[in-house]
Amino acid sequence: MGAKSIAVLTSGGDAPGMNAAVRAVVRSGLSFGMKVYGVMRGYNGLLNGDLHEMSMRSVSDIIQHGGTALFTARSPEFNTPEGVQKAAATCRNLGIDGVVVIGGDGSFRGARDLTGAGVLCIGIPGTIDNDIACTDYTIGYDTALNTAMEMIDRIRDTTESHDRCSVVEVMGRRCGDIALHTGIAVGAIATLVPEIPYDFQKDIVDRMKAAQATGKKHFIVVVAEGVGKTQEITERIQKETGIESRATILGHVQRGGSPTLRDRVVASRMGYHAVELLQKSVGNRVVAMKGEQIVDFDITEALNMPRVFDENLYRISAKLSI
Numbered sequence: 001m002g003a004k005s006i007a008v009l010t011s012g013g014d015a016p017g018m019n020a021a022v023r024a025v026v027r028s029g030l031s032f033g034m035k036v037y038g039v040m041r042g043y044n045g046l047l048n049g050d051l052h053e054m055s056m057r058s059v060s061d062i063i064q065h066g067g068t069a070l071f072t073a074r075s076p077e078f079n080t081p082e083g084v085q086k087a088a089a090t091c092r093n094l095g096i097d098g099v100v101v102i103g104g105d106g107s108f109r110g111a112r113d114l115t116g117a118g119v120l121c122i123g124i125p126g127t128i129d130n131d132i133a134c135t136d137y138t139i140g141y142d143t144a145l146n147t148a149m150e151m152i153d154r155i156r157d158t159t160e161s162h163d164r165c166s167v168v169e170v171m172g173r174r175c176g177d178i179a180l181h182t183g184i185a186v187g188a189i190a191t192l193v194p195e196i197p198y199d200f201q202k203d204i205v206d207r208m209k210a211a212q213a214t215g216k217k218h219f220i221v222v223v224a225e226g227v228g229k230t231q232e233i234t235e236r237i238q239k240e241t242g243i244e245s246r247a248t249i250l251g252h253v254q255r256g257g258s259p260t261l262r263d264r265v266v267a268s269r270m271g272y273h274a275v276e277l278l279q280k281s282v283g284n285r286v287v288a289m290k291g292e293q294i295v296d297f298d299i300t301e302a303l304n305m306p307r308v309f310d311e312n313l314y315r316i317s318a319k320l321s322i
Ligand SMILES: Nc1ncnc2c1ncn2[C@@H]1O[C@H](COP(=O)(O)OP(=O)(O)OP(=O)(O)O)[C@@H](O)[C@H]1O
Pocket: 011, 012, 013, 014, 043, 073, 074, 075, 076, 077, 078, 079, 080, 103, 104, 105, 106, 107, 108, 109, 110, 111, 113, 126, 127, 128, 129
């Protein structure tokens, strides 16, 4: 006897591809004969009763859009024992026995708590940061990478024309994956990530001077948001190398835009997998990608897994950009 009535919500920072996941959950649920509710603005919708029944057509024409048609929120009220009980009561009153939560690690903690309060929850990793340890891939990451790369290519045109150095900050509070991969894709002379301490002289100035000695005249330095101090780093580069330098913080442009094919397809597969679990009355799981396979893990185990930064790729990137 699987879940008969389910709900789907998006929570935490939005990510391109969340709509594809919502669409997949709604249409898979309906095709399994379930009643499906769309919850507005993350956990807030469960607290305020702001949710409505979805049809096949409720999710038409959203797969190609960034953002989330269900809106999203960070909900301090839900993040209390009383908030979790109130959300569970909303589910009970409407007969909802399963909830699919599309979001990041914080949202999964919420999903674990809500499962503890008697509502089967499944998490789907949706965040541009790729900072969820249990999965090789989070929905939105590929679109964000491509956006960051395209933006830096544009910055490079003007950087090259002026023989300058551009220091570009990309998103990633605790995770350097966006910085590492865009750094490789744009040929950054240095990439700074929160996972690896850096030596300003050796890792930035000496590398720039060595490249300058072989004829290089313009430079890109990529800095992850979690490293911070982007303006300060830029001024120091100019002072210590004599190369005119400019700082750009890419910011939320990385969170928007039409999702790439990869984000749409992975989101669709994860959405279907989440509903299959609920159909088997399985809850407290996070859907994940391992290689090209869609798998799932216990939420608590998933949250306790250590994140592994690809230090080997980081070393390779330093060898290639010189
Ligand atoms: N420990 C927790 N227990 C219960 N609920 C939580 C917990 N942590 C977070 N939440 C709920 O999940 C919401 C989203 O969490 P958070 O703001 O950390 O974003 P996230 O899901 O990690 O996404 P991202 O970091 O990618 O923006 C919170 O506003 C809160 O309602």
